[in-house]
Amino acid sequence: MRMGIAIDAACDLPAEFLREHQITVMPITVKVDGETFLDDRDEQEVRRFIDRKLGSRSHSAETEPCSIEEVQKLFLERLVLEHDCVFCLTITATRSPIHDHVVRASFGVLKHYREVREAAGMAGPFLMRVIDTRNIFAGAAPVVYEAVRLIEAGEAAPAIRERLSYLADHVYGYMLPRDLHFLRARAKKKGDRSVGLFSAVLGSALDIKPLLRAYRGETGPVGKVRGFEHGAETLFGYAAQRVRAGLLVPMVCLSYGGDLAELAKLPGYDGLRSACEETGTALLETPMSLTGMVNVGEGAMTLGFAAEDHAVAF
Secondary structure, three states: OOEEEEEEOOEOOOHHHHHHOOOEEEOEEEEEOOEEEEEOOOHHHHHHHHHOOOOOOOOOEEEEEOOHHHHHHHHHHHHHHHOOEEEEEEOOOOOOOHHHHHHHHHHHHHHHHHHHHHHOOOOOOOEEEEEEOOOOEHHHHHHHHHHHHHHHOOOOHHHHHHHHHHHHOOEEEEEEOOOHHHHHHHHHHOOOOOOOHHHHHHHHHHOEEEEEEEEOOEEEEEEEEEOHHHHHHHHHHHHHHHHHHOOOOOEEEEEEOOOHHHHHHOOOHHHHHHHHHHHOOEEEEEEOOHHHHHHHOOOOEEEEEEOOOOOOOO
């Protein structure tokens, strides 16, 4: 059985990784000050966005995920011909309508795929499995990484689906923003009250940053630190501890809303890299998606890994 993977653009993974494993990206349209960008993990588009500083608070942005019709078109014109089974992995349904769009699109795909495949001289059924990673940005990456590993290991589709659904409940995604005013404005626009006005003003005045966690579809603060560099050091140190304690998937993903070269300069980064090297854990780094930058802010960082339940203390 030919198996494939499709993700939405807000699942932060390196473009090279996506190309190597032939992962299809369902794009998200980003509109900034009347200008339209297609967020599909294209490196040049991300670079152009960062260079123009379009993720700063001075710009008004909107995001539009793939429509139901666009998802159906992608599958019926291409994916049902290239694969016999596709795992569709999306960021959490509590933060984006894209999961709902893909689920609804699947009804039309499964209804019409036979005629498309028969016209191309292809026999046999087509399977479309939609899985909510229950996380966002780098937090969605471990589920995608494991899907690749299981497919390449020759696992059966039911076993893969069961494993990915289990992992979705054990993925931890962390976010460290730079600009609380920006984060609050975006959260307010989406009806999220997790970053209040008082907290934003006080945090900006004292350079206090929240450490936010996405876990099982819920996002909220789990700690606070003084300054972005201290926050990075705290988060890297915590991730290194979890790496040494053992992860469910041997990888950690970092996404950054800026030049990736800046990551290695942050305090604590070398410690995380050493922990990954010692344990044979992959450390993936990627520019944050355009969708991530317009929602979390330029210069923000997200980090994701999968682990057994554990207490979090910062």
